[in-house]
Amino acid sequence: MRLRYITIVTLILCWTTAAYAQQYDLVIVGGTPGGIMTAIAAAREGKTSVILERTAHIGGLPANGLGATDIATRGATTGLFAEFIGHVRQHYVTRYGETSQQVKDCSDGFHFEPSVAEKVLEQMLAEQSAKITVLKMRQFDVENENIVLKNDRIEQITVLNRERRNTEAYRGRIFVDATYEGDLGAAARVPFRLGREGKDEFNEPGAGVVYKYWHGAEGAGSTFQGDNAVQSYNYRLCLTNNPANRVALQKPAVYNRAEYTSLIEDVWTGRHTGAQMEKVTAAMLEENRKHIAQGNPSKIPGDVWGIARISNMVTLPNAKTDANNQHMAFISTDLPEENWPWPTSGWAWRDAFAQRLRSYIEGLLWFAQNDKELPEHFRKAARAWGFAKDEYTDNGNFPRQVYVREGRRFEGLYFFTAQDATARIPGQRPVIHGASITASHYALDSHAVRKREPGRVHLDGFLSYPSQVYTVPYGVMVPKDIDNLLLPVPVSGSHIGFSTLRMEPCWMALGQAAGVAASLAIDRQVKVRHVPVEELQRSLVARQATLIYYQDVKPTDADFVMVQTLGLQGYLPEWKARLADIADAETVALWEKASGKTLTFTPGRTTRREVLQQLYTHP
Structure with a gap:
């Protein structure tokens, strides 16, 4: 009888919680740019979203110091990301004038102050305020009691309101994990990876344990074996040498000089971690000391x-x-090793590490400016810099958010590796994914996983290898089993594959695709893995998102949609579409064979555009 009573009470409590749960089409955990773009894209499709952000500010890393946009080929990623940088540039034009130094320094919107990034993202959200609810200071914890799963679907999640200290429940038709850590996906029991794969698994450059000069060759100690190491985190600082806006750096309350003393000999000798050191002798270092x-x-x-x-x-x-962080240094603002537990730890541990990291960085800056064992003129040069007085005014002018470069990496329908971002034949494209939802480009890039070790030319895992503009398939953000969850930030990939996807422009583009995909899943009443990809692509291209990059066709061009469509079908494998060129008989024959169509073609007269228009079928 007592067991029956408990069961009835439990059912009543569950029904009560569900009844009072707030309901939206999309429930998005994480106010990162990826989460923001998800909500905006869904709003444009008529869907409601709630963004649950743990901190008091939205914007993720662009609003916390990452103001130099990480993208190797401008124009490779467009859509909502292009709208963002366009708004950034317009901000500086409106406030300072077209010919101002500020407009020049914003580099067409790709470089921006943290406060401007936050302002622009807030404005973009405000334009869709009828469909988007933003709730700050909402914390999701990876505990079973905070998620309701039924028949491979998430029905409800519970978060902590950090201001009121009470819990709140949210129900949605689609859930989105836009956190850097991948907390929601973990709670939903989606399989994930941590650490580094060995080179034997995917034959990736830089996989496993690697020691190399920056821009140099792999060196002694490199075993290429996998391990559980997580690349280091730091804060992206906003510094200035403008005395009118400069805040003097203070010695932190927790200061351990011993952590920084190895810098003394580096400064006096000039030893660093760049490839130039291969030609530097011991005699040159001693001469430099003098x-x-x-x-x-x-x-x-x-x-x-x-x-x-x-x-x-x-x-x-x-x-x-x-x-x-300074790539050429043995000691900088990164703090390797100590961050390894972050991806799977709770927020109490993360908050403690965040404070430890802040104290470490503040101590390093103080040491560089004040320690008497450093050259006096070095310290004087360092003292020219301080925090910007008008940034992070509620946090002592220090960034509010740790730069989490890599958290959980989920195993989705497609697992992205270095092979997806590098061409098999020099000069050609990497593999073209027919299910692409964005193009992107950044180097295969990882920061160190271990602190300084005697005799090593650099820190373990600090590396960069070239890539080419690549395509990203829809499957990287789609779980294999959970029917209504998308993962546009903690995407599916190896350590090295993820190292190029983890840039904010790409995350914004994946967020945009997630918002459209979620809307299609709702409208078609299908699981997210069954979303019609061609329909998703048509919607993205109509919003000027680049799914395959061409050097000579921009999103504003009249032929953009045609080129994107045929490019993903394999008709245009080169870097240029060359639409105005005269078509040659060999190419036309290849296109006829691929399409099964007979194409009208006059040698020496018909352009490639005219032939391609025959292949292109409007939706």
Whole structure:
């Protein structure tokens, strides 16, 4: 009798929670750019969304210091990302004038201040306010009690309201994990990977344990074996040398000088981790020490001076910088090894590490500016820089969010590796995915996984290898089993494959595709893995999203849709469509064979555009 009573009470409680759960078409966990673009794209399809953001600010890393956009080929990724950078540029034009230094420094919208990124993203959301609800200070924890799964569908999730300290329930038709960590996907029990695959698994460059000079060859100690190591995190600092807007750096309350002392010898000798060191002798290092002692900066090739020794800085508008980890240094703002537990830890651990990382970075900056064992003129050069007074005014002018470069990587319908981003034949494209939902381009790029080790030329795992503009298939964000979950940020891929996908332009494009895909799944009443990809692609291309990149066809061109469609079908495998060129008989014959159509063609007169128009069938 008691068991029956408990069962009835449990059913009543579950019914009550469900009854009071807020309902939306899409429930999006994470106010990152990927999550924001998901909501905007869905809103344009008439769907309602709620964005559940853990912090008091939306925008993810672009709103937290990543102001130098990571994209190797401008124009490879467009759609909502292009709208974002267009709004950024317009902000500077409106406020400062077309010919201003700020407009020049914004680099056509690709470089921006953190506060401007947040403002632009807030404005883009506000344009869809009738369909999008943004709720901040909402925390999702990976616990069984916070997710209701039934028949391979997520029915409801529960989050903590961090201000009121109460829980709130949300029900949706489609759920989206837009977190850097992949917390929602983990709660839904989607299989995921952590750490590094070995080279023996996918034959990827840089896989496993690798030591190499920056831009140099792989060296001693490289075993290429897989392990559980996670690439390091840092904060992307917003620094300035403008005295009117500069906040002096303070010594943190928790300061351990011993962590930074290896920098002293690096500065005095000029030793660094770049490939130039292959030609630097011990005698040159000692000669450099004497040169520095005479009041000069380092003369070792590739060495840098002052604050740049520990921070790689890119100019942003208004005399600010995006200050990232220094790739050429043994010690910088990254903190390897200590972040390994982050992807699967709870928020209590993450918050403690975030404070540890902040103290570490503040201590490093203080050390560079003040430690008396460093050259005086080095310290003076470093002291020219400080935090920007008008950024992060509610957080001591320090970024609010850790740069989580890599969290969980889910195993979806398609598993992306380095082979998808590199051409098998030099000069040609990587594999063209017919199910592409965006083109993108960045190097295969990973930061260190271990701290400095004696005798090594660089930190383990700190690497970069070239890639080419590639296509990204829909399956990277689709789980194999959960029917109503999309993963546009913690996508499916190897450590090396993910290392190029993990850039905000690509995440914005994947978010846009997720919003459209979710809408189609709702409208067609199908599982997300059964969304008609061709229909998804037509919608994306109609919104000027680039699914396959051509150097000579832009989204605003009249033939853009035709070229995108035929390109993904394999008719245009080269980097240029050459629409105005005269068609040659060999190419026309290949197109006829591929299509099964007889094409009208006059040698020496008919253009490639005219032939392609015969192949292209409007939807």
